[in-house]
Amino acid sequence: xxxxxxxxxxxxxxxxxxxxxxxxxxADYSGNVCVNAQLREIRPGSVGLDEGFxxxxxxxxxxxxxxxxxxxxxISLPPDIMVTESMITRIPELTYSTSQRYLTYHMRTTPDxxxxxxxxxxxxxxxxxxxxxxxxYEAEVWVIGENAEPRISSVKTDPEYIYQGDTVDLRLGxxxxxxxxxxxxxxxxxxxxxxxxxxxxxxxxxxxxQTALFKFKADRSGDFKIPVLIEYEDDYGKQVDEYDIRITVxxxxxxxxxxxxxxxxxxxYQGDTVxLTLRIENSGDRTINSIRVYTDHPFKxxxxxFIGTLSSNEDGPAVITFIADRAGEYEIPVTITYxxxxxxxxxxxxxxxxxxxxxxxxxxxxxxxLILMIIGGLVYNNYRTKKSKDEVIKQLMEGSGNSVNNREQ
Numbered sequence: 001x002x003x004x005x006x007x008x009x010x011x012x013x014x015x016x017x018x019x020x021x022x023x024x025x026x027a028d029y030s031g032n033v034c035v036n037a038q039l040r041e042i043r044p045g046s047v048g049l050d051e052g053f054x055x056x057x058x059x060x061x062x063x064x065x066x067x068x069x070x071x072x073x074x075i076s077l078p079p080d081i082m083v084t085e086s087m088i089t090r091i092p093e094l095t096y097s098t099s100q101r102y103l104t105y106h107m108r109t110t111p112d113x114x115x116x117x118x119x120x121x122x123x124x125x126x127x128x129x130x131x132x133x134x135x136x137y138e139a140e141v142w143v144i145g146e147n148a149e150p151r152i153s154s155v156k157t158d159p160e161y162i163y164q165g166d167t168v169d170l171r172l173g174x175x176x177x178x179x180x181x182x183x184x185x186x187x188x189x190x191x192x193x194x195x196x197x198x199x200x201x202x203x204x205x206x207x208x209x210q211t212a213l214f215k216f217k218a219d220r221s222g223d224f225k226i227p228v229l230i231e232y233e234d235d236y237g238k239q240v241d242e243y244d245i246r247i248t249v250x251x252x253x254x255x256x257x258x259x260x261x262x263x264x265x266x267x268x269y270q271g272d273t274v275x276l277t278l279r280i281e282n283s284g285d286r287t288i289n290s291i292r293v294y295t296d297h298p299f300k301x302x303x304x305x306f307i308g309t310l311s312s313n314e315d316g317p318a319v320i321t322f323i324a325d326r327a328g329e330y331e332i333p334v335t336i337t338y339x340x341x342x343x344x345x346x347x348x349x350x351x352x353x354x355x356x357x358x359x360x361x362x363x364x365x366x367x368x369x370l371i372l373m374i375i376g377g378l379v380y381n382n383y384r385t386k387k388s389k390d391e392v393i394k395q396l397m398e399g400s401g402n403s404v405n406n407r408e409q
Contacts (some may be wrong), residue, residue, distance in 0.1 A: 034063035035070060035094060035126045039139050040102070046144045049180075049235055050111040055120065055139060057103045059094060069095045069127040072103060076121035080113035082139065094126075107141075115145035115235050145235020146158070146343050149178035150185055150204055152228060161287075163250045165345075166286065172228065172245070174201060175209035180235050187212040188229040191247075193219060204232075221251040249311040255284025256336055258349045259315055270327040270358040274299075276320040278351075279335060282310035290339035293318035297332045297353070300325055327357040 018194060040056040047053045061067055074087040084106045122140040125132055152174035157185045162168055170189070176182045185201040195216025204210050228243045276295065282288055291307040301322025310316055334349040341406035 032063045032065035033067055033126070033128050033133075034061065035067045035124060035133075035135075036060050036062050037072060037122065037124045037135070037137050039137070042139065042141055046111055046142050048144055049109055049113050049115075049146075052106065052108045052356065053141070053336065055105040055107055055141075057105075057122070057137075057139075059091070059101045059103065059124075060335040061094050067126045068092065069132070070094050071123075073123055074105070074120060075123050076119070078118040080110040080143070081107055081118055081120070082110065083107045109143055109207075113143050113145075115143050117141070118143055140207055146180035147159065147178050147236065148176055148180050148182035148204075148232060148234035148239070150176045150182045150230050150232055150241070151176050152230075152245065153209060155245050157247070157346070161250060162218050162248065163254060163284075164218060166218050166249075168195075168216055168218050170214040170216070170247075172199075172231065173209055173212070174211040174212055176204040176206060178234065179206060181205055182232040182234060185232040188231070189214050190227040190229065191216060191224070193217055218247075218249040221249045223248050255282055255286065255288060256310075256347055257281045258334065258336070258337065258351075261351050263353065267354065267356055268324045269356045270324060272324050272355075274301075274322055274353075276322070276325050276353075278305075278334065279315055279321070280307055280318060281312065281315040282312060285312050287311050288338050290337075291316070292319075292337045294335045294337070295320050295332055295351075296335070297322060297330065298326070299323055322376045327355045329354050355373040386397070 025078065028140060036059070038058045038060060040058045041054065043054045043056075057072070059070065059072060070091040070093075072089045072091075074083065077083060077087070085104075087105075089103055091101075118141045120141060121129075122137040122139065124135045151174070152172055153175040154171075156171045156173075158169040159166060162265055172187060173188075174185065174187060182204045183202075184315045185204055187201065189197050189199075189212075191197065193216040196214050197216075199212035199214060201210040201212055224247045226245050226247055228245055230241045230243070232239055232241075257280070258278060260279040262277040262279075264275040264277070265272060278293055278295070280291060280293060287309060289309045291310060292304060293307065294304045297320075298324040304319050305318035307316045307318055329351045332351050332353055334351055336347040336349065337344055339345075393409075
């Protein structure tokens with residue numbers, strides 16, 4: 001019995017020594033090898049665009065043994081941050097005497113870097129048993145930017161005084177009052193006229209200006225408040241600013257007028273060849289191009305005449321020739337068309353034309369006979385009148401002679 005107890009106690013002692021010895025050995029090894037990375041500085045604390053800065057990282061041994069086969073690397077860098085040094089650093093053994101325990105990275109933001117936080121991700125690896133140890137770190141870099149401020153600095157129109165029907169060239173001066181460039185600048189003129197509404201400028205430097213060009217047709221009169229949208233990019237991304245301009249369009253009906261109408265012959269008969277001359281006058285203060293006159297008459301012949309260009313206060317003839325093949329009284333529509341920068345415009349007018357019925361041959365003969373009779377009557381009357389005068393003179397002469405004879409007796 002005593003022998004059995006001794007064997008049991010011996011087994012318990014061996015088991016106790018075995019169970020306590022293995023974890024003690026493991027704890028001893030893991031506590032002797034340890035490396036940590038510490039972010040020491042980001043200089044300057046806030047980084048501007050296209051500006052350099054320094055990132056400093058310190059490697060420290062936190063165990064009782066000198067770590068070996070250490071690798072420190074930058075594994076993720078924002079696209080708008082550049083680094084001049086190698087992003088991988090290898091150290092065979094880390095001791096207090098080594099010069100590689102403090103790592104310095106010279107970095108720079110790009111000119112188009114976006115303001116805000118930027119994360120730089122890093123990884124530390126060093127030898128350990130049974131496998132290498134890996135640790136991950138992050139450094140946050142704040143990039144600051146500036147605002148652009150493109151605003152309307154001037155408004156000019158050509159013509160200066162706008163009348164209804166005018167084609168207007170509008171120039172908006174856009175000046176950048178901000179502290180950084182305004183990039184990809186575009187201007188939208190939200191008018192309700194027919195014409196150009198968008199103008200792309202590009203880049204406007206600090207305290208610089210550009211001109212946005214527009215062209216439109218002022219097809220109605222009145223005072224108009226026109227919204228202007230300026231889209232651009234600055235250090236903080238895409239921006240949109242809204243402003244207003246005012247345009248006054250004076251009331252002035254069309255510039256082209258039908259000044260006169262001439263018909264040759266004045267009273268055409270059925271079957272006559274008629275020459276219709278319409279005189280078109282430009283009473284406005286601008287040149288008008290591609291002027292055409294179309295007469296919608298029912299006769300055989302020409303209906304359209306091309307005038308071309310008329311300057312201010314100039315007029316020109318549109319000649320239409322046709323055969324008046326039917327009699328009657330007609331109201332003929334006249335359409336005057338012309339072209340400008342935005343297409344074809346037109347003016348509607350109406351003229352009246354009377355075509356007399358043609359006379360027959362009998363009527364013509366009768367007319368001729370009547371004329372001959374009238375002429376004959378006039379000749380006969382003239383003859384009778386002359387004969388009567390001669391007789392009166394003769395009688396007077398005879399009476400005078402008798403008086404002389406009587407005196408002599």
